[in-house]
Amino acid sequence: MVACGLRPEGYAELPKAKKAEHLRFNDVRGTAVTLLAEAGTAIPQICAVTGHTLQSATRILEKYLAMTPALSKAAILAFENSPATAFANRLQTAAPNSKEGL
Structure with missing residues (x-):
């Protein structure tokens, strides 16, 4: 994240309030997709919560879900x-x- 400019050097040591300045709504929303899938939620249900399309939620899971x-x-x-x-x-x-x- 640091290499691509999304997180500054020393991000891990920043106070919580400063870290929040570097979060975007889409970061939190994409993380929600992954966490809901790990909890066993079906993709259509995830889309109902996050507002993603089936295709978008599937792409997020293909990229981030271990x-x-x-x-x-x-x-x-x-x-x-x-x-x-x-x-x-x-x-x-x-x-x-x-x-x-x-």
């Missing part, structure tokens, strides 16, 4: 707990030769 183990675990947990996947989950956890999963 694919972390926490996101992977959250996705699997959501899949396993979704009513839409309950039947498949019962099939996988049923005892062999059992009709419980059917």
Whole structure:
């Protein structure tokens, strides 16, 4: 950020009020997109909050959202707990030769 002129030298040491002078509304809004996605919010819902288009929010996430183990675990947990996947989950956890999963 310093190299491209968005943050001055010594930015990390500045008091909070001085740091705020270097923030733009779009910085905060873009950060909100990323934080909402990390919290498991769907892109259409993110757009409803931030006012971005689907295309714009997707571009922000493609650029800034880190694919972390926490996101992977959250996705699997959501899949396993979704009513839409309950039947498949019962099939996988049923005892062999059992009709419980059917």
